[in-house]
Amino acid sequence: MDLRIDGLCVTLNGQEIVRRLSLDVANGHVVGLVGPNGSGKSTALRCVYRALRPSSGTVWLGGGDLFALSLRESARTVAALTQESGSDLDFTVEEVVALGRTPHLRGNQPLSARERDLCRHAMERLDVAHLARRGVLELSGGERQRVLVARALVQEPRVLVLDEPTNHLDVRHQIELLSLLRGAGTTVLVVLHDLNLASAACDRIGVLSEGALVAAGTPAEVLTPPLIKEVFGVDAAVVPHPMTGDPQLLYTLLSPAPERGRR
Numbered sequence: 632m633d634l635r636i637d638g639l640c641v642t643l644n645g646q647e648i649v650r651r652l653s654l655d656v657a658n659g660h661v662v663g664l665v666g667p668n669g670s671g672k673s674t675a676l677r678c679v680y681r682a683l684r685p686s687s688g689t690v691w692l693g694g695g696d697l698f699a700l701s702l703r704e705s706a707r708t709v710a711a712l713t714q715e716s717g718s719d720l721d722f723t724v725e726e727v728v729a730l731g732r733t734p735h736l737r738g739n740q741p742l743s744a745r746e747r748d749l750c751r752h753a754m755e756r757l758d759v760a761h762l763a764r765r766g767v768l769e770l771s772g773g774e775r776q777r778v779l780v781a782r783a784l785v786q787e788p789r790v791l792v793l794d795e796p797t798n799h800l801d802v803r804h805q806i807e808l809l810s811l812l813r814g815a816g817t818t819v820l821v822v823l824h825d826l827n828l829a830s831a832a833c834d835r836i837g838v839l840s841e842g843a844l845v846a847a848g849t850p851a852e853v854l855t856p857p858l859i860k861e862v863f864g865v866d867a868a869v870v871p872h873p874m875t876g877d878p879q880l881l882y883t884l885l886s887p888a889p890e891r892g893r894r
């Protein structure tokens with residue numbers, strides 16, 4: 632399903648946080664949203680999973696206005712993994728994963744055999760099946776993050792929205808998660824801080840700066856030294872990945888400020 636963000640504006644407490652953001656995610660594509668801290672990435676994403684109503688602009692899902700759908704219909708269509716997800720859930724891992732089916736169930740209807748299989752399969756894919764009976768609150772940050780991704784997958788969403796999903800994950804689980812997103816065939820909009828992972832995982836990247844989109848295109852079009860300097864204030868060299876050819880950024884540390892009183 633296509634996702635189109637069209638002229639999105641968000642004003643909070645009289646401050647314009649997102650300014651006329653337009654960004655398309657074609658059906659089955661992975662689009663990354665990157666930008667400095669406070670540039671409005673999470674705020675824009677919140678409009679896509681309906682935690683926030685934009686001040687103006689439209690989020691189109693497959694040609695229909697997201698905010699015109701019933702809450703149940705949009706919960707079936709869009710799954711979100713957010714910074715706030717699941718930190719208040721005092722349930723076992725398997726119970727939390729099963730909650731992903733909630734938008735598809737009526738009342739207290741139990742899960743079908745297919746749905747139980749779906750949950751088991753998602754736990755295996757996210758390497759949390761061995762934790763099934765553990766309480767989520769006693770897991771490490773990375774384990775819990777993987778449980779929440781499994782929950783999002785069992786929702787069988789047509790659009791998946793993730794805010795820094797690699798947060799807390801070790802390098803193997805980061806790579807596994809992004810590979811899974813690339814291979815899922817689902818429309819994905821993902822906020823990432825690691826520009827090299829974004830380059831490897833995304834078909835296209837949008838760059839936000841002070842609430843406005845300043846660049847959008849393929850990783851090679853967007854991740855250029857002048858843009859990185861302008862948006863992040865950092866000098867970077869861009870080299871092709873020796874195995875994949877994806878553009879990869881190399882940084883150097885900033886020169887330390889001269890110490891006072893020393894020559």
Ligand SMILES: Nc1ncnc2c1ncn2[C@@H]1O[C@H](COP(=O)(O)OP(=O)(O)OP(=O)(O)O)[C@@H](O)[C@H]1O
Pocket residue numbers: 643644646648666667668669670671672673674675
């Ligand atoms: N409810 C709110 N009321 C007022 N200002 C807010 C609110 N929520 C966010 N902001 C402000 O909006 C700006 C953008 O925040 P947002 O969380 O969208 O940025 P971000 O790009 O996701 O940042 P980060 O990379 O640090 O996660 C910040 O300056 C933040 O302080």
